[in-house]
Amino acid sequence: MSSSKHNKPKQTGKVASISDVARESGVSIFTVSAVVNNKSHVGKNLRERVENAIRKLNYRPNLIARSLSKQKTQTIGMIVPDIVNPFFPMVVRGAEDAARKQGYNLLLCNSDDSLPKEEAAVELLLSKRVDGILLTKAAGDFSPSLRQMIQEVNIPFVLVMRTYADLTKDAVVSDDYQGAYEAVCHLARSGRSRIGLISGPLKISNAKERWRGFRAALEEQNLPYQPELVVEGDYRIESGFRAGHALLSHRPDGIYVANHLMTIGLLQATEEMGLRCPEDFGLVSFDDYPWLGVFRPRLTTVELPKYQLGSEAAELLIQRIGGDDGKPVLKKLLPELRIRESCGFAQFVSGDHRRLKPSEPISDSLAKK
Amino acid sequence: MSSSKHNKPKQTGKVASISDVARESGVSIFTVSAVVNNKSHVGKNLRERVENAIRKLNYRPNLIARSLSKQKTQTIGMIVPDIVNPFFPMVVRGAEDAARKQGYNLLLCNSDDSLPKEEAAVELLLSKRVDGILLTKAAGDFSPSLRQMIQEVNIPFVLVMRTYADLTKDAVVSDDYQGAYEAVCHLARSGRSRIGLISGPLKISNAKERWRGFRAALEEQNLPYQPELVVEGDYRIESGFRAGHALLSHRPDGIYVANHLMTIGLLQATEEMGLRCPEDFGLVSFDDYPWLGVFRPRLTTVELPKYQLGSEAAELLIQRIGGDDGKPVLKKLLPELRIRESCGFAQFVSGDHRRLKPSEPISDSLAKK
DNA sequence: CGCGGGTTTCAAAACGTTTAGCCGGCATTT
DNA sequence: AAATGCCGGCTAAACGTTTTGAAACCCGCG
Incomplete structure (x- = not known):
């Protein structure tokens, strides 16, 4: 039973290759390849023979060999500062879904916001011959060497959530100016006049934009810009804590x-200083997350379209990979002001964080919008 | 200036290959390869010639070709249900760091807890010829086809956060029994006697373990097991909400x-039903996150060593890849009970969420412990 | 001078695909 | 009956590495 005919049961754990299939079915490698990629016209009988052999040998095309031959890996590299930062998983997910939809995979790297690590990541991706790169640049400049790499290698790059004035590259960002503007206007409309800002690192383009939006809103509302009410953090918890102490003292x-x-x-x-929100100050935060739903007062936030940020970036990149080399594009995605209670407008939006249908997985529903 | 000598300045955007380097420096391909992998003994002068050529041509070894030749991709595949679930980024990060440390990369896939997607992901990873796979299996059984794939292909698998009694495979999990046991004992010690459980899907091994720990603790504390106080959710927000309603009514x-x-x-x-924690009921949650620091009362939680889960799994996998095929290992990592306020022991642990040093990036500090 | 032994270098064969170019039939056209 | 065109299939050359023998060279020793 076990050794009937010339049954070659791959004892050595070797996986079957295309030539094994060819031998098994008595056709040329070419024909097998044609069947696998179901190319136009392979004779019905041959095709069947090949398909049987494939099933029998458990053949699985070797994508490495394919990549080498076609000079395309169907892989796009993505570099983010840190996947543990809750902002990024959704962006990555958006990119991954969009990529997969078009037959691409994502190779993810963390830069930890460190320039050397970032450069190493790019280096790695280039060596792996990814077809394109999605880059959320670490804070700080483009080093000359990085610049050179991007210049010399002719694979497409798309910047995500970052722009560089002196680098004309495709980029997909949220409209941070607008988001900040709306946030501050809302603050003003709810009767606040001494409005402070806890900013991100101003070397990062989006932090700068948010700062600009902040300023513009102040002006628009005829409020003075008071430098002592602006403090710069680094987007991390600890810096918010310190900035909070500094700012609240004013x-x-x-x-x-x-x-x-x-x-x-x-x-x-805030709690440590014995202050209360919204009684002592109104608050608008950037970025919304489901778990904020349990915090009281409910936070008014400006939500960024994280998922789309990723998916649109991936789509643009793939378009570039496809050969479209039109003018560099700057896509700005609109944020959404979600008014809740932290500015004193106790607009109790019942079920705010429960708008999922029971059967709907949370990530999906977040992904949709 | 531009066309001096036989200066071939790669006008067509073609990246340099090893043979270009060989030609440029007048040696054989073999020698270049030796230099690149700095093999033992290449003549000093030749080595220098080659290194110059490499710099000049901006040569970067093609890892695809290397993989094909060596039949090793230095890549490990990782499948998680959903990177957007806040549990996973840290696990992935742990795996990625450990992998990179040993020269491996991570190829990440999301299964969305769907069996077909999961199978597709495995299929993809096998086609990409990853050297091993880290799998946090989707809820539900090993389908026969998946089983077969794992059996036939002889690349190592390591299960993460999941075990299957009938499948002897390596696995790295948290000691969920122990974690649940401690949680419930703590609840009992703080004077609770009608203790309820909101469980994960009991088809998932760790949910089962937590349920067992729950039960054992009850018994140990001489409390009766009351089925109406146990309700099964699916690890998502919405199910916690519904389970909460159901459970609280008892x-x-x-x-x-x-x-x-x-x-x-x-x-x-809880809020919707007008109940209060810890006055009306004590609460212990699994999993701790920095942002919970803003919730009042501070939540008593059982923290899972997420980062280690990932890193140890990766290390084990790489060891297997290296050829170690000893008996299957089941590694259980101990969780940590973090007592705060939600059981009524108002042990105000000042600065609990602020134990970072100011200069320490959050992800790093989380990663450490 | 011849020869073993150790470097240093090489040419060529893998690795598993894709694909350009070719060729033998068969049907259709002249 | 010969020329034309197409279909179905094949051979062989890429793709960019690693790696296996083996060749060339140098050394000193008998």
Whole structure:
């Protein structure tokens, strides 16, 4: 039973290759390849023979060999500062879904916001011959060497959530100016006049944009810009905490925080100083997350379209890979002001965090919008 | 200036290959390869010639070709249910760091807890000829086809956070029995006697383990096991919300929730029903996250060593890849009970979420422990 | 001078695909 | 009956590495 005919049961754990299939079915390699990629016209009988052999040998095309031959890996590299930062999983997910939909895979790297690590990551991706790169650049400049690499190698890059004025490259970002503007206007409309800002690192383009939006809104609302009410953090919890202490000591009556993590820090500082939101100050935060639903007061936030950020970036990149080399594009995605309670407008939006249908997995529903 | 000598300045964007380097430096391909992999003994002068050529041509070894030739990709595949579930980024990060440290890369896939997607992911990874796979299996059985694939292909698998009694495979999990046991004992010690459980899907091994730990603790504390106080969710927010409603209607005075996301849901239900924690019931949650630091009362949680889960799994996998095929290993990592306020022991641990040093990036510090 | 032994270098064969170019039939056209 | 065109299939050359023998060279020793 076990050794009937010339049954070659791959005892050595070797996986079958295309030539094994060819031998097994008595056709040429070419024909097998044609069947696998179901090319136009292979005779019905031959095709069947080949298909049987494939099933029998458990053949699985070797994508490595394919990549080498076609000079295309169907892989796109993505570099983010840190996947543990809750902002990025959704962006990555968006990119991954969009990529997969078009037959691409994602190779993910973390730069930890470190320039050398970032450069190493790019180096790695280039060596792996990815077809394109999605880059959320670490804070700081483009080093000359990185610049050179991007210049010399002719694979497409798309910047995600970052722009560089002096580098004309495709980029997909959220409209941070607009988001910040709306946030601060809302603060003002709810009666706040001493409005403070906890900003991200101003070397990062989006932090700068949010700062600009902040300023513009102040002006628009005829409020003075008071430098002591602006403090720069680094987008991390700890810096929000310290910035919060510093800022609150100047008794603002409204605060706009430029990201989620720093808001967490600020809230800790708030409690420690015995202050209360929204009684003592109104608060608008950037970035919304499901778990904020349990915090009281419910936070008014400016939500960024994280998922789309990723998916549109991936789509643009793949378009570039496909050969479209039109002018560099700057895509700005609109944020959404979600008014809740932290500015004193106790607009109790019942079920706010429960708008999922029971059967709907959370990530999907977040992904949709 | 531009066309001096036989200066071939790669006008066509073609990247340099090893043979270009060989030609440029007048040696054989073999020698270049030797230099690149700095093999033992290449003549000093030749080595220098080659190195110059490499720099000049901006040569970068093609890892695809290398993989094909060596039949090793130095890549490990990792499949998780959903990177957007806040549990996983840290696990992935642990795996990625450990892998990179040994010269491996991570190729990440999301299964969305769907069996077909999971199978497709495995299929893809096998086609990409990854050297090994880290698998956090989707809820549900090993389908026969998946089983077969794992059996036939002889690349190593390591299960992460999952075990299957009938499948002797390496696995790295948290000691969920122990974690649940401690959680429930703590609840009991703080004077609760009608203790409820919001469980994960009991088809998932760790949910089962937590349930066992729950039960064991009850017994140990001489409390009766009351089926109406046990409700099964699916680890997502929405199910925690519904389970919360169901459970709270039976007025437990203590609740142990088997994961973070469901806790979020429960807390929403709690508020809606006008109940208070810890006054009306004590609460212990599984999984700890920095942002919980802003929630009041501070939550008592059982923290899982997420980062290690990933890193140890990767290390084990790489060891297997290296050829070690000893007996299957089941590694259990100990969780840590973090007592805060949600059981009524108002042990105000000042600065609990602020134990970072100011200069320490959050992800790093989380990663450490 | 011849020869073993150790470097240093090489040419060529893998690795598993894709694909350009070719060729033998068969049917259709002149 | 010969020329034309197409279909179905094949051979062989890429793709960019690693690696296996083996060749060339140098050394000193008998």
